[in-house]
Amino acid sequence: MAKYSDSSELRRFVGGIFEKAYQDPDLGPKLSATGAVLLVACTDPDSSVVLDMPNKAVYTTAEEGGVTPNATLKMDTDTANRFWQGKVNMTLAMAKGQVKAEGAIMKVLKLVPNTKFLYPLYIQDLKDAGREDLLA
Secondary structure, eight states: HHHHSSSSSHHIIHHHHHHHHHTTTTTTHHHHHTOOOOEEETTTEEEEEETTTTTTTTEESHHHTTTSSSSEEEHHHHHHHHTTTTTTHHHHHHHHHHSSSEOOOHHHHHHHHTTTTTTTHHHHHHHHTTTTTGGG
């Protein structure tokens, strides 16, 4: 499978869907209510995005946002890309060691049921950017 071309694409595509979700009148409050400040740290290429749910913000790094993540997910960008297309079961991926979770994991697991609403946004963003090569 194709990979993100550089570290900015994790922020662009994953961060982008959260920026849209924060504006949704139903999903935005649910995300904010989790209290999660989630650092998604990926490899291949090394990249990160911080999803600050309470403040409805997205940052490339925790330092940029002046926040301290209370949960971290570590994975390669292929796993992240496939997850946001609905092709990876997060709980199973964590059990298999494909995704390593640290911190307030229950906050992260509370998010998982809401993520299915983000899959179509992510897929459309890939298509709009001409990145059909990333479609699983």
